[in-house]
Amino acid sequence: TRIRPSSKRCAVIGGSGFLGRHLVEKLLDKGYTVSVFDIRQSYELPGVTFHQGDLCDKQALLKALQGVSLVFHCASPAPASDDKALFQRVNIQGTQAVLQACTEAGVQKVVLTSSASVVFEGTDIKDGREDLPYAKKPIDYYTQTKIEQEKLVLKACDKEKGLLTVAIRPHGIFGPRDPQLVPILVDTARRGKMKFIIGDGSNLVDFTFVDNVVHGLxxxxxxxxxxxxxxxxxxxxxxDEPVRF
Ligand code: NAD
Incomplete structure (x- = not known):
């Protein structure tokens, strides 16, 4: 028997991660019922059901997606690992499994956390718009598979079949509990390794506060x-725009 999807019932794939957990907390505030699907469980929260599993496993996903109408996909191997086979398996095959499971479970909406690096060719972009083409030479395997992942998710948008999709592309995300960006910067600075400037010091990097990414999602x-x-x-x-909830 299939449970009828409810519009306030959602699942966060990668909900144990940095962004995922912030998203889960805001969804709960907004009255959503939340299921988390992740290979690890990093916390417990009242109102959240945890499903531990690998997103490449469609059967495991199907169990977590029963009655869910909205799926946020924010799982990925850590970019720093640079493990080509892992990125391909999780970001490409895994995303195919997620989309198939969503279709079979009757999910209506999928929101992907992509990355702004999908349009980065190695040269500065200022005020870059969404009509920029995908990078022809992505900077690493992570980005290469994020491009494929985004294409798969956006192509799956099908009004006839009743599955709608959209992707949000943040660049660096910072905020409370950030495990990577700021701690690594601080650590590098403490070890005296930030005395170098690449270029003339005018390079731009875009960082987004985690609550703003959650708001966008x-x-x-x-x-x-x-x-x-x-x-x-x-x-x-x-x-650019301050967030007001
Ligand atoms: P994170 O590492 O904190 O969280 C990712 C989560 O995905 C983890 O909990 C991990 O256990 C889970 N996961 C990994 N492989 C899985 C699998 N096979 N099955 C199920 N779960 C799996 O990372 P984050 O910073 O929260 O990133 C979330 C999303 O945002 C990712 O898609 C990432 O590409 C994207 N993103 C992050 C940043 C950033 O600066 N943090 C920037 C741009 C895009």
Whole structure:
């Protein structure tokens, strides 16, 4: 028997991670019922059901997606690992499994956390828009598979079949419990390794506060309707607009 999807029932794939957990907390605040699907469980929260499993395992996903109408996909191997086979398995085959499971479970909306690096060719981009082409020479395997992942998710947007998709592209994310970005910067500085400047010191990097990324993900989800122009599209997200919840 299939449980009828409820519009306030969602699943966060990668919900044990840095971004995923912030997203879960905001969804709970907003009255959603949340299931987390992740290979590890890193916390417990009232109102959250945890499903431990690998997103490449469609059967495991199907169990977690029963009755779910909205899926946020924010799982990925750590970019620093540079393990080609792992990125391919999780970001490409895994994303195919996620999309198949969503279709079979009757999920209506999928919101992907992509990355702004999908358009980065190694030279500075300022005020880059979404009509920039995908990088022809992605900077690493992580980015290469993030491009393939985003294409798969956006291509799966099908109003006839009743599955709507959208992608959000943050660059660096910072905020409480960030395990990588700021701790690594601080550690490198403490060890005296930040005395070098690449170029003339005017390089730009885009960082987004985690709550703003969460805000963008939820706005995308709530705006995703068959008549909406955002269906099947990707959006950059940055800190320009202060967030007001
Ligand atoms: P994170 O490592 O904190 O969280 C990722 C989660 O995915 C982890 O909990 C991990 O256990 C889970 N996961 C990994 N492989 C899995 C698998 N096979 N099956 C199930 N779960 C699996 O990373 P994060 O910073 O929260 O990143 C979330 C998303 O945002 C990722 O898609 C990442 O590509 C994207 N992103 C992050 C940043 C950033 O600066 N942190 C920037 C741009 C895009």
């Amino acid at each position: 939820i706005l995308a989800a709530e705006s995703l309707r068959p008549e909406s122009p955002i269906c099947g599209k990707a959006y950059h997200i940055t800190n």
